[in-house]
Amino acid sequence: MAVTGTVAATALAQSVPAGTVADIEERTRPFGELCLEGEDCGGEESAPAVVAVPTGRSGADVYASACKICHETGLNEAPKSFDLEAWASRLEKGMDELVRVSREGLNLMPPMGACMTCSDDELRAAIEFMTTAPED
Numbered sequence: 335m336a337v338t339g340t341v342a343a344t345a346l347a348q349s350v351p352a353g354t355v356a357d358i359e360e361r362t363r364p365f366g367e368l369c370l371e372g373e374d375c376g377g378e379e380s381a382p383a384v385v386a387v388p389t390g391r392s393g394a395d396v397y398a399s400a401c402k403i404c405h406e407t408g409l410n411e412a413p414k415s416f417d418l419e420a421w422a423s424r425l426e427k428g429m430d431e432l433v434r435v436s437r438e439g440l441n442l443m444p445p446m447g448a449c450m451t452c453s454d455d456e457l458r459a460a461i462e463f464m465t466t467a468p469e470d
């Protein structure tokens with residue numbers, strides 16, 4: 335008496351929720367493809383780096399692609415970009431300490447400011463960029 339029941343191996347649908355792939359692509363876009371608000375986004379490399387960084391991205395670039403999302407609005411009490419008062423007490427720690435904290439994270443500030451490819455120099459440039467008055 336053979337048991338004839340066949341269990342169809344149902345292929346588990348490897349479904350990815352809509353938008354996920356696009357979201358990841360958006361988040362992992364190479365730097366430089368993002369365009370600073372108010373800038374000419376035509377592709378010409380027009381914005382001068384605020385801080386001279388011999389190698390790597392400018393503070394403005396790193397800021398726009400990694401830090402702005404929280405610091406522009408002060409999300410989760412992040413010190414607001416260009417708000418010199420908000421940064422004053424932080425700056426008292428010294429730039430080296432701020433770079434260290436940025437690398438390691440602090441409470442709701444993610445390690446590396448979520449810029450996982452950032453060098454210390456790039457983090458520093460981004461911090462310097464958002465802790466000084468905006469250029470016009």
Ligand code: HEC
Pocket residue numbers: 396397400401402403404405409410411412413424427431432433435436440441442443444446447448449452457460461
């Ligand atoms: C997900 C949101 C988020 C992102 C992205 C983010 N930050 Fe922050 N950041 C915060 C928050 C929140 C704080 C305040 C942390 C606290 O004091 O508890 C903070 C604080 C800081 C501080 C102050 C640290 C201190 O010791 O007082 C520095 C410097 C900083 N961020 C740099 C950066 C840089 C540079 C980037 C981009 C490379 C970045 N952040 C991206 C949320 C963010």
